[in-house]
Amino acid sequence: MYDTSSQSTQVTMASINELTQEDNRTEKKLKVLFVSSGNLKNFDVAPFIKVQGDSLLNENIDVTYFRVIGKGIRGYVSNIKRLKETLKNNKFDLIHAHFTLSAWVAVLCQPKVPIVLSLMGTDAYGRVEKLSQAKPSLNYLTILTLMIQPFVKRVISKSPNIEKVVWQKKKSHILPNGVNIDSFSPSKSSFRNELDLKENVQYVLFLGNPNDPRKNYDLVKKATPILKAKGIEVLAPYPIAHKKIYKYLNSVDVLVMCSLQEGSPNVVKEAMACNCKGVFTEVGDVRYLVDSTKGYRITGFDTEDLVNNIVNLLEEKECHGRSRLLELGLDLPNVAKKLKEIYLKALK
Template sequence: MHILFICRSKVGFDQNISPIVKNQGDSLVKNGHQVDYYLVGKGVVGYVQLVVGLRRLLKTNRYDIIHAHYSITSIFTTLAIPGRKLVVSLMGSDTERKGLMLFFIKIFSRYCWSKVIVKTERMKIRFNSERITVLPNGVDFDHFSILPKNEALAAVGFSADKINILFLADSTRKEKNVGLARDAVSLLHDHSVVLHEIYPVSHKMVPYYLNAADVLVLPSLYEGSVNIVKEGMACCTPIVSTDVGDVRENISTAAGCFIANGHSADFSKKIKEAILFGKKTDGREHIKHLNSCAIAERLVLVYKSVLKS
């Protein structure tokens, strides 16, 4: 199957493609499919160029499936190629759309997009369309696995004499709520505990950071299907997270992983518990069903259903 992914350009990542989108594309390639990418530039100009550029691309290239990622990109893709079958993935940030934007997402979901993929049941309820299917992001178990701690520490430059807390997200984004992690670490009153705020980082290096960390923290206000938490579980890293996206269903039964509320005192308490846990978790065992190859097979079934419709 020849598939075209349409997504925003993300400067600083491999090939300027969001790791979430790239991981999904790579898993389809591993399963024997061909995936091309159309990257949308910044701002209004980027979306206008999408309309013109996509039409030009499709005049000379044939794709079995066109798959757009994120709501605004998907809306402009529909404007570029009205009447074409289109698979759309809505992400965590799309769950917080309000007002006119939320109205447009619901209208396009119900009447324009052939199939809409969301990451969690919460998202499905919010958008409320018969065309919606829930398909979480998968994890590449070959890439994300347990590495020797000393090797990981050396690779990322963390000190073996410190307790290393990892925040691996864009701290400038309000919804990532880095202030909660900073306050929680400060409340520990322990100078041996260091919070590392890492962003951006190459996909190749993420397993090293996860294996070097004593605790991975996710203090977000909202998320969809949280890749970094699942990747942390695949590396068996202790995790403290707020109750967002699909985190609870993935980590709630894993020893060494903790759900905290949005208050710094509770988040700090859970970090301390994770530090005291002091070893690798059994997280990998809890997410075997999220192996990226298995998720890719389910995605192909979605594509086939669209082609048959």
């Protein structure tokens, strides 16, 4: 007699694989409405929100974007009628609101689908205008964030410091934005000619908005003449297209991020994905992101400290940012899967 047990096992496993593939093909496609600010001068939708939405396509999720036009409470509230019309004329499984005021617009529409709120940072801690205010402060944004939590199904914080304002812990998730490691990767060639940069000069890059007090460009400005005396030039090309950031990160020697307040800064993770060295202030989850990774320094809010860290880092040859980022699982597909899990929990 023949022993058919192994054959039976193979047939069973093949059947299970076929069924799994069929389930993936027949899984109901989720339709999600992203509600976020449409007040950015250079973008219809904030790049990191658009990148997140695009990443969900591979998770069988269709994303539609609703842009909130107007600033402040009155500006946001004026969008309720438009959003009601959008919800009336389209069928969505879930609303994902980015920023507390966007979530209030959704809540006041009284939708029949669950709402997921992503806290962006300022809605958790208020707006920092100067170093002496770089601590959590109770203002109308944080009050609105505290008040809205009973009306949403899930709350996503980009970092632990943001999550501190979430009091309904059963709804809480910490999920930083992911990075497109295909778009942001180390390049074998420099883009200095294309960017009109000199080949024999060391460059420090600042990508924040110099006019935004939270980005603390004043610290970089104070360090600029000292660095120039050492033959190091500072670049502050804001605003630039998001796709051009990759070219800068692969052409400069060091990225500097001096913010007074952040959640999980995308620019830090994008630099890591490109193995671009960096000097950062200890805000949000920056300490956790870089840890003791070669190629990175944590600086204080002091000009001398910033300059010393930059100069010392320029002498360091190795940078392991990309491997650290992958170790943390912050590539876009991995984060998209985690976000889908949050959606499914909200739908239960």
